[in-house]
Amino acid sequence: MDLQRPDSYQGGARPDFHEHILHKTILVGDSGVGKTSLLVQFDQGKFIPGSFSATVGIGFTNKVVTVDGVRVKLQIWDTAGQERFRSVTHAYYRDAQALLLLYDITNQSSFDNIRAWLTEIHEYAHRDVVIMLLGNKADVSSERVIRSEDGETLAREYGVPFMETSAKTGMNVELAFLAIAKELKYRARQQADEPSFQIRDYVESQKKRSGCCAFL
Ligand SMILES: Nc1nc2c(ncn2[C@@H]2O[C@H](COP(=O)(O)OP(=O)(O)OP(=O)(O)O)[C@@H](O)[C@H]2O)c(=O)[nH]1
Numbered sequence: 001m002d003l004q005r006p007d008s009y010q011g012g013a014r015p016d017f018h019e020h021i022l023h024k025t026i027l028v029g030d031s032g033v034g035k036t037s038l039l040v041q042f043d044q045g046k047f048i049p050g051s052f053s054a055t056v057g058i059g060f061t062n063k064v065v066t067v068d069g070v071r072v073k074l075q076i077w078d079t080a081g082q083e084r085f086r087s088v089t090h091a092y093y094r095d096a097q098a099l100l101l102l103y104d105i106t107n108q109s110s111f112d113n114i115r116a117w118l119t120e121i122h123e124y125a126h127r128d129v130v131i132m133l134l135g136n137k138a139d140v141s142s143e144r145v146i147r148s149e150d151g152e153t154l155a156r157e158y159g160v161p162f163m164e165t166s167a168k169t170g171m172n173v174e175l176a177f178l179a180i181a182k183e184l185k186y187r188a189r190q191q192a193d194e195p196s197f198q199i200r201d202y203v204e205s206q207k208k209r210s211g212c213c214a215f216l
Pocket of ligand 1: 030031036050055056080082137140168169
């Protein structure tokens, strides 16, 4: 997918107070882990199988989601995983409020590179950025090389929420973005009498409810 030209706004519905706040979220991770596919699944509810076309540059999709009765506008940036685009994508980290960091459960090096991605994120992104680790392609159980526990352990080490996803089946895709939206809404609108929201606890409780681990 060529993402040099930004996508158009696709919300369409009644604007309200909260939609004026753009919550910038960025998808990062090695080339081929499924960033574009994850975004297409979330945005359009479909998976386009077939030949892999690496993202060129960076582009965004706007998406309005409703959490706790409040409409939250996410601006989701899809970055190119290839090394040659790294300096371009770094420039976008600074304004990001959330980062979804993906690896591919069938690809060892994409998992090994997560530490390097986190180092870059800590170097270029705001220190309060919300980070979520996603082990994608969970539907490809026959080629799995990274156990779910390994993803959990790494995420715990860095204090970030974790889940496995499948851009193909849609498993946990909406949950990942909704958890981010909930956290960003909570940060933006936090009321004095509102109980504090913990994204890691929320993700864990929702994973249990949705039976996330059908592929494990
Ligand atoms: N089975 C399966 N295949 C997937 C999944 N996600 C992505 N793929 C496939 O993996 C390949 C790479 O997916 P992309 O979404 O283009 O990967 P990317 O991370 O955006 O890659 P770059 O743009 O180069 O950074 C494509 O052939 C996809 O169809 C998934 O969850 N399950």
